[in-house]
Amino acid sequence: MSSQPGEPATPRAADPNGSWRAVIDIGTNSVLLLIARWHGRDLEIALDQATITRLGKGVAATGVLAPESIARTLAVLRQYRETAAQYGATPMAVTTEGVRLANNRDDFLRPAAEVLGAPVRLLSGAEEAELSYRSVAQELGSAEALRVLDIGGGSTELAVGEGERLISSVSHPIGAVRLYERFVAHDPPEPSEVAAIEIEALETFQRGQPLEPYPILTGLAGTVTTAAAMLRELPAYDREEVDCKAFPYVQVRDLRDRAAQVTAAERCRIWPALDPARADVIVAGLTILVAAMKHCGAQVLSVRDRGLRYALIERG
Template sequence: MKIAAIDLGTNTFHLVIAEQNGPELQIIYKTNKPVKLGEDITKDNLIIPSAFNRGITCLQEFKAELDKHNIDIVKATATSGVRSATNGQDFVSAANEQAGIEIDIIDGDEEAQFIYDGVKLSGAITSKSLIMDIGGGSTEFIICDEEELIWKKSYNIGAARLMQRFFKSDPLNEIDKQKILDHIENELKALRIICEEYQPETLIGSAGAFETFIQMISPTIAIKEISTADISLPEYEKLANLLINSSHQERELMDNLIPLRVDMIVMASLLTNYVLQEFGIKKIKLSTYDLKMGVLHSLRS
């Protein structure tokens, strides 16, 4: 049986196709497109026309790929960029009419659950952990251990949303930096309380920015061939400091930093730094498995 998951993120649309043989899933096709659906979304809370059209075109391309593979089941999930937009339902309707893809707009709780399911499959959870998935529109946090999901919450502090609201200087000056940190602190009050209670030992970064961090730290790592890896805390801190204090032009020249993340990686670094420092976490891991893998897992027969 062939199954497929489409993840409509605020920045990037992902398609992954797998073949199920017994209990095992074998990935047979994987791609992503930097759609930037959330471009300028914080201004009027709308998917702007150019982003709307990019999204539909991408889904038409995904549908052509799905048809080539004769998929038995496909599930397309839309997250913060669609669910927070006043014309999000219009986008869902257009996707169905123009690309033949039915989209399920999932809430923050469902998103966090799928992320947890994906990360669990990676084998990254080996102790009391805080999973963090930095999206464009939202960031999900999950407290868990090897046995169970303990607590989960989605916050509207994704990298694109933070960037559009606060990224006013280049390089980021101290005033703007403090505004971002104050906003993060105000948003994450509940997370602080739960972390004080459960004392997670490890921060597990779910794909996205954390893949960029590890590729910049260890360029030889075969990111497509691993499900999890340790990230050196001193090396991460050194890299984050470099990214936060560099200009857009300087970051553009850095190896293994894709154009889509040239500015958003600064927001991701500030957010990650805050979590590590405020909650006393001394260990970081990457899980390359994220929401997409969680959705695929849910489709297995």
């Protein structure tokens, strides 16, 4: 079961065995709630919901989480705690780059802990990359080579491994919101602005791990799954219609180019599955994706609607 970002989910009755588990991933751009339980190696998903609150708006430039961004995010956390309670679950919450960058992080972490009834765990970049990788690797059950890209609002993680064995990972200080705020001043963006984002992304990736070309890059998170919904021209976001789908590099690049030529409002009309709250930053996110595929020598993008929240749902 999944829901369009921002839409309230229809709860099901609390599990009498109390086996439902809830994880909240508080990102720079969106807040995600996963409620699920394990049956052996199979994960049953009750709810996978995303709401864009843009907690990290402006934080890369100012070093401060804005009061209005904190208030929006706390309101969603209250809603998520109530939803989790209807499944008999107490949520575990983690947060990432947007809060890592903030000098006033306690202004968010303290009230968030009060709302949720437990502290919010601030992940390091290394932990974020490892968890993103594990979210895919633990499901595959093979020792095949795997490269996992997680594009967030404030950072982008690139991890390399074989099956469940993580070989290397880097958390890069680039993200869809971060580069949009830094480089884009027009709607639609000027070609020079898009070029500047791609150059910054490529140079940042190249300062990380040197990689031999590999044909497949597995992508996670909102930019990638939204790209898949746009490429498939879905009328609304549908997890089942994007998960495990693959797209050649040229289609991803052409989508970025087409999206960059129209305004945010026009993008929503052309691609109805694009959340209006993501429409302004999607070109920056797609440009990071294009740069990552170039850096990895990837010919194909494999899309997974997963993420670190899946790795944090521990087996019972």
